[in-house]
């Protein structure tokens with residue numbers, strides 16, 4: 001036999017396994033009904049393959065677990081804090097570190113420090129918790145991502161890029177003084193895990209310098225972004241992930257990170273900056289909301305695992321296999337003509353629910369419906385990223401109607417095998433084949449904040 005290509009495989013082997021519960025369709029029908037047709041409200045033990053999120057769901061390495069035994073559980077000055085500080089300095093390039101219990105803890109603090117009531121915060125598409133903290137601090141989020149990002153079919157390689165014309169329009173309209181910083185996400189979760197290019201960041205930096213606007217980055221998945229720069233952007237093929245990440249971060253005054261993603265830990269986050277004044281304020285606020293500045297709501301062992309996760313996340317073989325697995329599932333779906341967001345993103349496959357269920361209007365929650373149907377079919381748990389996630393307009397109280405109505409199949413890092421991806425693929429094809437029979441949902445309970453986590457639904461007759 002003549003081979004046309006050689007396969008890759010995961011650069012690890014499995015040392016510990018967690019058995020999964022197999023359920024019947026009748027069982028799952030009951031479970032999703034009890035959960036109000038919201039996959040966030042399912043019990044994890046009733047889920048077979050859990051693609052709800054890549055957040056805090058990574059498998060840690062033996063090196064990280066060994067580090068857990070070295071937790072220095074001192075209230076103040078834990079040695080694990082200093083190890084984490086070294087790792088953040090070395091790989092992200094920021095001198096000052098403030099750990100937090102997770103990403104939104106850092107978002108809360110940085111929003112409070114930088115935003116005054118009446119300010120505007122431009123960003124490359126909103127993220128749920130990021131925007132909420134900006135609004136709670138009195139700011140208004142303004143989307144300045146390129147139009148391509150709102151089009152699920154557009155195959156532009158850097159759909160996370162910022163549209164400089166949109167940014168300029170905002171500056172002209174409200175004045176640079178009302179814009180404390182630009183909030184740049186790498187990658188852009190809600191656009192489908194899409195990257196932003198180094199070239200675009202350089203242009204945005206030049207623009208912001210001219211107008212005296214600070215640059216801050218949600219670097220939660222910046223390693224995945226660095227991988228896309230390496231494989232897609234001219235001039236970066238021969239640079240290491242480590243070098244790309246450092247260059248990327250060098251354009252920002254600071255970053256906040258949910259360490260539950262790239263950094264390969266189950267809990268944790270941080271804020272890092274080169275601005276001493278901002279750091280001092282953050283270090284002060286963290287003791288109000290999270291914990292002393294040398295633990296920020298984390299155990300010593302968690303900081304140790306994070307420091308070690310940071311060392312592992314930049315390994316090329318790791319990130320190649322991680323994104324390779326996402327692409328494996330995505331390419332199978334594309335071949336089967338299932339409508340998904342293209343190009344395939346870094347952490348997840350996003351099914352285009354508007355195209356999958358064109359007979360269900362957006363107000364009947366097609367993505368919420370589809371996520372429930374996939375669970376009923378196979379026990380695979382996905383998540384809605386559409387009208388429910390988008391919440392309501394602050395002024396009018398009406399739903400926000402996002403262009404993208406998506407179901408996210410989020411792949412945890414180092415957790416599932418190719419066979420799990422095959423089972424997931426087959427389940428989606430099965431649901432697709434009977435898509436015409438599927439009916440929408442109505443919302444019967446809606447919490448005030450971040451409604452997608454806790455909202456409840458009932459099937460329409």
Ligand code: F0G
Nearest residue numbers: 053055102103104127129189218220258
């Ligand atoms: N920023 C981005 C880009 C995120 O994806 C998340 C979390 C956060 C900030 C908040 O961090 O959860 O540690 O407080 N995203 C998760 C997800 C919840 O499923 O996409 P956190």
